[in-house]
Amino acid sequence: MNINSNTNGVQGNTNYKRVTGMVSGFDTDALVKAALAKDQARIDKIKQSRELNMWMIDAYRDVTSSLQSFYNQFFDSVSSTTNLKLTSTFSSYTAAMAAGSSSDVISVVAGGGAKAGVYSLSDIVAATYARISMGANVTNTVETGVISQAALDTMKSSSYNNIFRITLNGKTVDITLDNDSGQLSSVDALVSQLQSKLNNAFGADSSGNGKIKVENDGGKLKFTTLRNTDTFNIGTVNNEGAGKLFSAVPSATSPFVLNGGNNQFELTIGNTAKTVTVQPLAGNSTFEKAEDLKTAIQNGIDAAFGAGAGVTADIKDGKVILKADAGVKFSTGYTVNKATNEILQIDYSNTSNKVDLKAVLSDIGAGFTIDPFKNSDGTSIKNPDGTFSKNIEFTITSSKGTAAFSFDPATTSISDIMRRVNMDTTANATMSYDVTSNSFTIQAKDSGATSKLDIVDTSGGLMSSLGIAGTGAVGSDASVTVTGADGTSMTIVRPNNSFTYAGLTFNISKDLPAGADPVKVTVTSDTSKTFDTIKSFVDQYNALIDKLNSKISEKKDRGYTPLTESQKASMTADQIQKWETKAKSGLLRGNTDIQNTLDRLRSALYGSVEGVGLSLYSIGITTSTDFRQKGKLVIDESKLKEALANNPDEVTNLFTATSDKSYYKASGDSEIKKERFKESGLADRFSDIIQDAIRTTPDAKSNVGTLIMKAGQVGDVSEYTNSLIKEVLGFDRTIADLNSKLTSKENTLYAKYANMEKMLSRMSSQSNWLSSQFSSGQ
Template sequence: MNINSSGTNGLQGTTNYSRLTGMVSGFDTDGLVKASLSGDQAKIDKIKQSKELNMWMIDAYRDVTSSLQSFYNQFFDSVTSTTNLKLASTFSSYNTVLAAGSPSDVISVTAGVGVRAGVYSLSNIVAATNARISTGTDITKTVETGVISQADLDTIKSSNYNNIFKITLNGKTADITLDNDAGQIASVDDLVSQLQGKLNAAFGVDSSGNGKVKVENNGGKLKFTTVRNTDSFTIGTINNAGANKLFSTAPTETTPFDLNGGNNQFELTIGNNTKTVTVPPLAGNSTFTTADDLKAAIQNGIDAAFGAGSGITAEVNNGKVVLKSESAVNYSIGNTANGATNAILQIDSSNISNKVDLNTKLSSMGAGFAIDPFKNSDGTSIKNEDGTFSKNIEFTITSSKGTSTFSFDPATTSINDIMRKVNMDTTANATMSYDVTTNSFRIQAKDTGATSKLDIVDTAGGFMSSLGISGTGAVGSDASVTVTGDDGTSMTIVRPDNSFTYAGLTFNISKDLPIGADPIKVTVSGDTSKTFNTIKSFVDQYNALIDKLNTKISEKKERSYLPLTEAQKASMTTDQIEKWEVKAKTGLLQGNTDIQNTLDRLRTALYDSVEGVGISLYSIGITTSTDYRQKGKLVIDESKLKEALANNPDEVTNLFTAASDKSYYKASGDYAIKRERYRESGLADRFSDIIQDAIRTTPDARSNPGTLIMKAGQVGDASEYTNSLIKEILGFDKIIDELNAKLTSKENALYAKYANMEKMLSRMSAQSGWLASQFGGQ
C-alpha cells in the first residue's frame, strides 16, 4: 500500500481517497501512474535538455568572445594597451639615453615617430608653473590663554569640578588634573610648573628632556607650543556625567545621590530643539535620598530650560528617574561639556589648537585666526553680537576659465566643506589645500603656463584673507627648453605644459635646471628590438587565438551524449556526471558560421594590400605556414623582419597604422563606405574592425551589436539577458511550465481514478464480508 497524502473532509472518520492508493487492491499505484506519465515526462526532459544545451552554448560563445576581447585589448585598445598597433609611437625604433651624471629629476626624453638619431644638448630648462597663492606662514594665533588672576587660581578645587581638562597630542588624549586642594598653586608660575610636569608625564619628553608640549608664563597668560612643528595638539573639555549618572542612580537613605558640578547637567533634544539642562538643588539641598525628590529637581531643570509644558516629564520607575514624552514628541539625551576648568584658565574655545581643524564649523573657530575671517575690508563685521551672522562669508575666484562666486553659512560650514566645493568647481579651475606641517594653505590653478591666472577676492567677510590666500594678479609661466643638435643648430621650444613633443622628441620637465649647470646631453639611437618584440608578440597571440577558434569550430560533437535528466543524475556518481558532461559539451560550436566568418576575414586582412603602402607582411618576413594542419598560423623570418625594421621603419609603421578618414561607426551602416574604409586602413584598424564586428556591445549604425554578442551576450552588459539564446531559453521555460501543468493535471486525474477504484473495491469487500457474516451466522 502506498500513501502519498491523506486528510479528512471535515467529518470525523471520513477519509479523502484522492491519493490513498493500493489499500484494497494492493497495486503499486505510484509505479502505474509514473509509467502512464513516462511519455509526458520524456517530453519535458527533452525540452529541459534543449535548455541546458543553450546554457552551455552561451558559455562556449562567451569563452570565444573573451579570447577575442583579450586580443583586442592587448593590440588595439588605445586606452589600456601599451602595445597598441594603431599608434605610430608603438613602432618607434629609437632609444634615448641621458649622459652619465645628468640630473634625471629635471627632465625625461623619449623618442617617437619622426625623430632623427644623434646627440642633443638640452639647456635653459624651465618648468611651467601654475598661478598660485600661498599662506607663507602659520595662519593661526599662538595658543594662549587670557590673563589668569590669583582669585581664579584659588577657586580651583576637585570639589568644584574645575580642575580637569583634556589635551590631545597627535591623536593621543590625556586628562590633565590640577592639584590645588591644599593650595599648591600659589601663582601662575606654580601653575606652569605643575602643568608642565603633568604634560611631560602624559606625553613624554624629547631626547633633550624637553616636554613635547611646552607651557610658559607669558605675562600671566599660559602659552602652549610644541617642540616640533609637525606636532598637532588641541585643548578640550571633559564631559559632565549627568546624562549617565542622573538616570542610573536609585537614591535611598543608605545610598544617597550627591548632586555636584560633575554630574548636574545633560543635553536634552526635543524635536529639533537642543538645550543644556542644569539640575538645581531641591530646596537648597544637593543630597537626594529618594527618587521622587531627584525627579522633582530634574523636572525643575527641564522646565527652566524649555519652559513648562515642554511635553517631557520626569517619572520614577523601579526606583530610578526616567523621562517620558507626554505628547509623543521625539526626544534624546546626551552628555554636555564641563568647561569650568577652561573658564578658570581663560581658555578661548576658538583658540585651542596649534593647527587648523578642517572639520570644525567656521562660527566656532574664527578667533583662532590671526586675521578675523568675519570682518569686511572696511572693518565692519558680518558677525552679530549674539553670535549669529548678518550674511554668509563670500568670495570670488577668477581663473583663466572665468569667475566663480562662493557663499557659505559659517554656522553650518567647515573649511573641508569649502575646499571640496572649490576643488570641484570647473570655472574656478583651482585646487585648494592645507599643509598640516606648516599650518598653511595654498590655492593654485589647475592649468599651467603664462595664461594660467588666479584672482581671489573676499566680497563678504575676510575668510580667504584669514587663510592668507586672497590676492589678485597671480599668474603662471610657460615651460621652455633650448635644444641643440649635433650639427650646432639650436631651437628654443616654449609650451604652456611640462609635457610636449617636438621633432619626434617628447619632453617631460619636472623642475628647472639650476642656473650655471651644464647642459643635459641626450643620445638618440636606433633600437628595433622594442618594435620587433611587439610584432612577434602580435603574431604569437594571433596564432594562439586562431588555434583556439579553429579547435572550437572543428571539434566533433558527441551526439550520443545529451544533458542528463534529473532521473539519470540520481543513478550516477558525481565523478560519472562530470565525465559525462565533459563529453556532452564537446563540439557545441562545430561548424559555427559566425566564428568561421571572423576567422576568414582576419586571414584575408593579413594579405590584402593597404592603399598607399608599398610593402606587405610577406615582404617583411611574415608568412602563412605551409603546413595545412596549422590552419593559417603565421611564421616569422626574424632576420627579414629585423632588416625591414632597420631599413624601412616608416613603411612598416604605415602597414600597421594607416588610417581611413571614414569612421568605423559610419562604415557599419553603409557597405560601400565599409569597403572603402577597409581598403584605406592598415592591419591594425582592419583587425580592430573585424573583432568589433563580432564582440562590440554598443549598437552600430544599423542598431545591432556584434554577431557573437547578439547570439550569447556578455556578462555585465544589457545583452547578458537580451541575446537570442536567452530568448530561446525563456521560450523553453514557458513550454516546460505548460507541460508541467498538463502533467500535474493528468497525474491528479490518474490518482483520482485509482482512488475511485479503491473505494469501489472497498465497498465490494465490505459487502462480501457482510454476506459472509450473514451466511456464517445462520
Template sequence: MAISSIASALNTKLRLSGMSSGLDTDAIVKQLLLADQAKIDKVLQKKQISQWKTDAYRDITASLKTFYNTYFDTLSAKNLRSAGALTCYTASYASSTAADFIGITPGASAKPGTYTITDIKVATSASNRAAGDPAPSPVTADIVTGNTIDAAAVISKDNDNNRFVFTLNGKTVNITLDDGALGDLSALETKLKAEFDKAYGPGKVTVSTADGKLSFKAALSTDVFSVGTASNTGYSEIFGAKPTAGAPLTLTGWNNRFDLKIGDTTHTIELPTTTYSTAGELITALNNAVKDPSKFGASADITFEEKDGKVVYKSSQTVSVSAAKTNTNVALGLAALPDNPLNLSNKINLNEKIKNIDFNDGSSLPVASGYFTINGKQITFDASTMSINDIMKKVNSDSSLNATISYDLTTNSFSIKSNRTGVTSTLDVSGDLMQVLGLECSGKTGTDAEITVNGQKIVRSDNNFSYNGITYDIKKATSDPITVTVAGDTTKAFDTIKEFVTEYNKLIEKLNGKIGEKRYSDYVPLTDEQKSAMSEDQINKWEEKAKSGLLYGDSVISSALSRMRSALYSSVAGAGMNLSSIGITTSSFYQDKGQLVIDETKLKNALANNSEAVVNLFTNSSDVTYFEAMDDQALKNKRYEESGLANRISDIIQDAIRTSTNKDGKKGSLLEKAGMVGDRSEFTNILYKEISDYDKSVTELNRKLTEKETALYKKFTAMESALSKMNSQSSWLTQQFGGGSN
C-alpha cells in the same frame, strides 16, 4: 472517531493514503506526474545551456579585453597604436644626473646623432605665489586656545566635565581630570603635561595656562593635533551588559547616555547613575527615559525586552542607537562649535562649516555667504552650510575657471594656480574668502618652457613637447649643458611585435577552437535526480561533454576572426608596405587556421632600415574617430582605409566588446549576446532574457504540477474515504448477522 474520519483527516493533511485500499498512492501520483516533471526538467536543461553559453561568451569577451588592454589601450606601454611602442631609437645621457633635468624620448622619425641641450627653463603656471616667495602664513592660528578657564569649577565625572580627548598624529587618548575644584592652574598644567608625556613621549605636546586660557602646541610643524569631545560609553555598556546581583552594571556620568534615533527624530537618552542588578531594572529605566515628555513621549514607538540576559529593543520604525558625546568641557575653556561637538585643531579642518572657522587673525569670515571671483567668473557660497572642502571641489571641478586650489598640511596654508602653463596662463582671484585663505591675487602670469638644442632655441608653453622626432620632458631648470646621444636600437620594437604575434596566435587559436569544438548533442544537462545517482567524477565528465561545442559555428566570433585576418593583410594607405614586407606571413599549415609566422631576420632588417614605414604600418590613424564611424558605414570605410593595422584590429575588437552604445542603443556584439559582469549589459543581454523566460516557464509549469498533484491526491483521498465507509458498513452487517460470534 470512526475509522473513515481518521483516514479522511490523514489523507487530507498528511497525504498518508492507502489505509483502506492498500495502494502506494505516493508512488502512483509520482508516476502520473512524470510527464509533467519531464517538461520542467526540459526547460531547466535549456536554461542551463543558456547559462553555460553565457559563461562561454564572457570567457571570449575577457580574452579579447585582455588582448585589447595590452596592445591597444592608451595607458599600455605596448600600445601598438602609439609610435612609442615601436621606437627604434634610444637616448643615452653623458651625465648620470641629466635625466633629473630633462627626459628625452626619440620617436620613429628621430635623427641619430649627438644633441647638446643648454639653458633649460621650466614652464610654470600662474599662481598666487611666485617661485622663491617666503612660506605663506598659516590660515589658522598655530596654537589652539580656548575660552577663559573657570578655576572655581567643580570637576566631576557626574558633572560630565572631567574628560576630553586629544589626538596627535592619529593617536587618540582620553584625558581624565581628578574630581574636585579645578583650583590652581599651574597644577592643572603639570597634570596635563604628565598625561601628554605619558601618551606621546616627553616634549611632544606643550601645555600652557597663560592668561587664564588653556593652550596646546605641538613640537613640530608637521604634527597634527586636535582637541575633541569624549564619548559616553552608555551605548555599548547598557546594551552589552548581562547585569546580575553578583555582577551588576554601575552607571556613572561616563556610561549612562546614548543617542536614540526613531524614524527621523534623535534624542540623547540619559539613565539614572546607579547600580542595576537585572536587565529588568534597566528596561524600567529605559522606558522612563525614552517616554519622558521632553524625549519621545508616552507614545514612543519602541519597546525594550530581555533576551539572553541582555536588553534588546524593537520598533515598527527604523531605529538606530549610537554613542553620545559628553557635555562640552567649558570648565577648561574648551568651547564647542555652534553646530558641532568640540573639535579644535592646530590645522584647519577642511570639512568644518566655514562660519565655524577662526582664521589666523582669530576672527570668523566677515560674511555668512557671498561670492568670490576667479578669472572673471563669480562663484557663490554659503558659509553656514559649506566647508573649505566644498569650495575646493567646486573650483577644481569647474574647467571654465582653469584653476586648482590645494592645501598644504605642513604649512597649514592654501595655494591656487592655473591649470595651464606658459605666458598665456593668467590668474586673477578676489573676494573675502579668498583673502582669508591667502589666495587673493591679480595679474599673475606663467612662464614658457625654453631649451636650446645644438644652438637652436625652442620655446613652448608646455614642459612636454615634441620637436623634430624627439619628445622633450622638462623637469628642472639648469644652465649647465646636457649631452644626449640618439642611436638606433630595434630590440624593443622587435620584441613588442614578436610578442604581439605570439599573443595574437593564442587568441585566434582559442576562438577557432570554440567555434570548431565538437557538439555532443546526446549529453544534455543532468537533472538533480540524475546527479544524486552519480559520483562527482561522473558528473564532471558528463558536464564536460555537455558543455562542449556550445559556440560551434558562432557567427559573432567567426565574423571577428574573419575581419581580423582581412585587416592584417589589406593595404594601409601611406605605409608603403604590408605585413609580408616585414617578414610576417600566414602559416602554410591548414590546421593553424590563420596563425602568423615571423621571419625574424626580415623583421629586424625592416626595423633597422625602414623603421618609420614599419611604425606607419601599425600606427597610422584616421581623422575619423571610432565613435564617429560607429553609425556611418561610409565613415567606417574611410577610417578603415586610412588606419594602420593596430587601429583596425582595435576597432574590430571594440565592435565586439565595447560598453558604449551606438545610435540604436546597441553595445558590442558579444555584450549584446551575453553581457559583461559589472556593466549594465549583465542584465540586458539576449541570453539573460532567455534565462528569465525559462524561469517564468518553470514557475508556471511548477504551478500547474502542484495543482495537478493536489487534484490527484484529492481523488485518491475520496476513494479511500469511500472504501473506508464501505468497510465500516460491511463490518456492521456482518455483526448484525452474527458474523463474528462463536
C-alpha cells in the same frame, strides 16, 4: 507508502487524500508516476534546453574574454603597454643620458622620426604655473582667555569640572586636574601640573621637552608643539548621562549618585533635539530606588519639552527606560560637559594648531591670523549676535575667464570651498592645504606664459585670511636649447614641461642650475623592441585564432545531452563531470558570429592601407602554407628586421595609420565604414573588428557587440538582457507553468485513487458486517 492519517478514539478517522493502496494493495505512487511520465519528460526536455543555453552563454563569454584580453594587450589606450595604435610603440631609437649628466633635470625619449646622434641640451628652464601662497601659518597660536583664581578655586573632582580633553596626532587623552586640596593656587601651578600630565600622556624628548608645550602668557594658557608635524586639538568631555542614567540599577547597597558628569543627555523627539538635565529629587542626589530615578528623569524631560511630549520614563529589569507613545519617534545621545573648559576660558574658535578643514567657517573664523569676515574697508559681514549679513564671496580670474564664488559661513567648511574651486573649469585652479606649514596654496592648472591668476575678496576676507589673495600671478614657458653633433643649435619653447620635437620627447623636471654642464644625450637606432612587440602580436594573434577555430570546428557528441535530475541522482560526481564534459562539446560548432570575426580579422591583415607603401607580406609576415594551421601567421625574422632598420616610418604607418572617420560614425553607415577601413592601419582595423564583437556600449545604431548581444558580459547590464538569457527566462516561465499543471494533475490522480481506496474500505466494512451477521444468526 505515503500515508497521512490521524486517529480519534477507537473507530479512528482516516485522511484519504494520498492513501496509497491500504485496501487495494496498489502501488499508487508508481501508478501516478507512470501516468505523469510523459508530462515529466516534457519538463525534463525543456530543462535540458535551458541547461544548453546556460552552457552556450559560458562558451560565448569564454570567447569574449579571449578577444578582450587580446584587445587589452595591443589596442587599449588605458591598460596596454604595447599599444599598436601609438607611434611611440614602434620607435626604433633609444635615448641614453651620458654619464654624469643631470638626469634629474630632464629626461628624453626617442620616438618615431628621431635621428641618431649625440645631442647637447643647455639653458634648460622648466615651465611654471601661476601660483599664489603666503607659505606661512595662517592661524593664531592656540591660547585661552585670562584665567581667574576664583574660577580655578571652583575646580573640584566632585563637581566634574576638572577634566581636560586633548588630542595629539589622533590620540585622545582626558587629563584629570588635581585641585581638591587647593593644588592649583595660581596659573603657574596650573601650567606646571598640566605640563607634567601632558608629558606623562604623550611623552617627552630626551631633554624633557614635551610634545605639547604649555606656557603662562599673561594669565592665559598658550599651547605649542615641539614639531610642526604634530597636530593637536583641545576637545570637550562628554556628560555620561546618556549611558549611566539608563544602565544603573539603583538599590540600598548600590545607589546611583547624580553629579555634574552624569546628569544630562540629549533627547530628540521627532525633529526636535534638546538637552535634558536631571535634577536631584527633593534635594536628594542619591537614588536607592529606580522609581525615584524614573521620576527625576521624567521631570527633566517635562522641563525640556513640556508635559505630554510623547516620551515617558518607565522601569524594566530594575533600570529606567524610555517609551514612546504610538507614532512618536525618539532617540537619545550624549551631551558635552563644558565645565572645565569654561573655567580655563577655552576659545572654541581656536582649539587647534592646524586648520580644521571640515569645520564650518563660523566656528573657526576667529582662529585665523587675519579675520576672514572683515571687509577691506574694515567693516565685517559678521553681526554682533554671530549671524552674518552677507556671504563669503570672492572671484578667481584665470586664463579661462573669471569665476565668482559665494558661500554661507554658517553652513560651509573650507573643505567645501576647496572642492568647489577645484571643480570649477573657469577658475582653472587647484586649491590645496599643507598641514605641515599650516598654509594654503592656489595654483593654475595650466602652465606657461599664458597661465594667470587674480584672486580678489569681494565680501569678507577669506582668501586673504588663507594667504592666497592677490593679483598679477603669471606662469612662464619651458625652454631648452638643443645642439647637434654638427654644432647647429635650436631653442625650443613650449608652455608645458612635456613636449615632443623632431621625434624626441622632452620631460623637464626643473631648471638646469647656472654654470652646470649641458646634458648629453645619445640617440641610437634599436629595432629590437619594435621587433619583439610585432612578434608578440603575431604570437598572440595565432593563439587567439587557434582557440576560435577550435571552438567553431569542435565536433558535437550527440550521444550526450544534459542530464536530468533523476539521472544525476543515480550517478557519482565524477561520472556527472565526465558526462557533462562530453555534452558540452561542439556548442559553438559552425557559429557564424565567431566565423565572421575570424574572416574579418584575416581580411584586415591583407587589405592595403591607403597611403602606405608596405604590406605585412613585404615586411616578412605571411600566412602559413599549411592549411591545417587555418590562417596562422609566420614571420621571416630577417626580412622583418631589415624592414624595421631601413623603413621604420612606413612600418609604423602600416600599423598606426588613422582615418578621419570616427568609429562611432562608421558603425552607423556602411559606406563610411568602408572608407574608415581603407584609411586605417592594422591596429585600428583590429580594434574596430574586436569592438564590433565585444563592445558593451551602443553604437550609432544602438547595438552592442555581436557576442555581447548574444550572451552578455558579467558585471554589465547585458548580463541580464542578452538573447540567450531571455530564452532562459522563457524556459523558466514554461517550466513553472508545466510544473503547476503537473502538480494539479498529480493531485487529481491521487484524489481519484484515494476515493477508490475509500470506496473499497466501505465495501470491505460492509462485507465484514454481513459476515458477522450471518455468523450471529447461526
